[in-house]
Amino acid sequence: MVEVLAFESIAQAAAALRDRTVYLGGGTLVMRAVNFGDSSIERIVLANDPSVKAIRTEGNRVVLGSGATMADVLASKETAFLASVARGIGGPAVRSMATVGGNLFAQHPYGDFAAAILALDAKLSLTDGSEIDMGSFLARRGSLRSLVARIQFERPASGEFHFRKMSRVKPKGVSVISIAALIPNSAGRVSNARIAYCGMGETPVRASAAEAALEGRTLDPQGIAAAVSAASAGLAPPDDAIASSWYRKEVAPVLLRRLLLGEAD
């Protein structure tokens, strides 16, 4: 039998985490595993905590509760720039259940939203009171004994955030790859770009080579050429039923070019 423990706060739920126990956010991944016979799950903990469901702004910072669903992100005007990311995840039924926090832990090939969070250089507030940046979180997420309560990041200036997803089934297919990118622009030249992929590694990863190649360049076919040719550099995307590693490496530059030039898919 699977035991289900419901708590009032996410901190209490975090305290109940131990071996063979999972936290249930929206259930779109956990319940699928349970229903498909994953017998490693013996205990499910969940929290009916309104504080982690909220989406708000503090000055120029956006604070996303980890329990906010994709539908909440779509409905909130604070997160209008993330609508294309949220809309790309599942169908309406999944979006009304799947949470932002759950997506941070989603295994490949899922995690489009986590890639966006990585591109936005977000800080995650954990239930143990600590704060961690998204890059270190992704490196440690398998062994983490805390839960993510909130995600904070600076609101990008208008037109700075971009997202593209390529899937074989439309409109609600799993990503072959997706790209989220923050492309700050000063005097027509790119500076400190952050480009993150979903589908190009076991977790969302940054395209460091492409980011470096974009520094100080203009967003035109010549300016982005070096970044596009470095799109897959240093990355080892997995082979799976959705696409081969080779195919993902071939698709990445195409999708990155479309994203940077604003071309149609």
Place this chain on the structure above:
Amino acid sequence: MNTVEFRKNLFSDERPENLSEIGRPTVRQDILGHVTGRSAFYDDHQFDGLLHMRCVRSPHHHARIRSVDFSNAERMDGVRRIVGPNDVPKNLNTLLSLINFGKEDEPLLSGEKTAYRGEPVLAVIADTERQARVAASSVRVEWEPMPHVLDVEEALAPGAPTVNETYPDNTFEYHERYDHQKLRFGDVDKGFSEADRIVEGRYRMSPIEQAPIETCGAIAAPDTGDRFVCYTSTQALFFSLATTAKLLDTASSRLHFIGGTVGGGFGGKVDSIVEPMAVLGAMLSGRPVKFMWDREEEMQVGAPRGAELWIIKDGVAADGRILARRFTGYFDAGAYTRLSSYAVVKSTGHLPGPYTIPNVASNVYCVFTNRTPATAMRGFGITGVDYAIECQMDRVAEAVGMDPVELRILNAYRDGDMKAHRRVAKNTALIECCQVAAEKAGWRISPDSTRQSSLEGGGGRRAEIPETATDQIGRIGERRRSRIPVEPLVGSGPRGRIPAGTAGPAVEAAPPQRPDMAMDWEREKSAADFVREPVKRPKTATQPQSRLAAAPEPLPPAQEKAEAPYIPKAPFNRGVRKPGVSRFLSGTRRR
């Protein structure tokens, strides 16, 4: 928007004018249930005290079983019964044994070795699915992995590992003589020597999983009268019933199978694996038992459309006429025959495609490899080779510099032509099909091609059966001893010639057993009523073919004494709550 356009002028004399279903919306008989969510699938039937069955499966492509230790599983909570190979009354079967085709080659549960990844060796019956799953994963099997073969050509090589002990040469045996199905029509070598161009192609198709939304499964429960009821996802109810009766060595009258709405089948639900397992579970546990594949099992052990490999060699005249076509075909059956042996025969009857080619030869192999056994899928036996043939036609068109549509019209079969399997072609429509397709696609074809008709130009010399070259290469076991050519009419060995016009023995249908069983053609409405040349139909009144009528057997002597009234040997003690109703049956989930 009506996108259907009728060309009723074509073949108007071959069908009645009252055929009007195409182009009109028709309500599927079961659609109301589907759109309102009320269709009952097998898994919607609820039973009191339902037990769940899960299999222990092989992680290897090919492995011997050294030992199986289920002592931990037996002691686990909720575990009711461990089912092993010895619990299956008749643990060897081949699906087509029901029509007397092939040898028994597949166990329901394997005891000595497994020949594909996911082959079941043991089943656990427990109170909950989770308990069954955990218990199954605790079973320790000591495996001795063996060399495996996953490719049809490698499987035919001498020294390849034997996949299936029933067929030690890795090939199904045809006509108790050859390791492949032969087709010989004319002399392909003569055709090749007369040809201006030789065009060769090699075409490979991967397995395709039918991927139904509802995975394969069945629920069986003890019923009154020492019978068993079985709700199943099968596409072939009576086939599954007969297979279950055979494997469990029980009278089919003890089995009450209930099918119905199938949540997607596409050919993948005819293999009758889940039904015998569920009924066996119910027999051994005395309780209702559900055996249902999960999605991973559906993908890994659910039989797909098999892989195929076709090698085609054409001899083509400069004007585009194909003078000879030679096929070497392989159906990858996976580890067991299932239905692949039949796919080979069916595809052979289809060769050389819808074209009239005077010289045709084929060798088609049903090959055993250590892949998941293959089974039916839409267009079974035909889809793969048709893909190969049409790719080859494009290649031929390119080689002779001809328009691909016109090449097809030039070589298309016409009414009255002789097919390679020695039946006269009728209702041929490829030419008209090409013409309309070209027109719709805005593809220009020559006026000459536009004028062609499948009703004209056929028959005559095209209806003749040519003198045919034969060989006897590829006898059963021969390929195991030495490497011999796989292609038709290649290699050394005795050759023969069959005189022109030899049609082969006529196959006649068995006569009806009694005169009143004969079909009354006057009352039958079928396409046969509308063929241009009326078929000769047996006149039942003048055919006293019935064995009964011809030689009446004396009736058995009437029994002299009436039997004593039935008295049960033991008092009836199966706990029925309502007379006549299974004590386990408690309804369906959706009303």
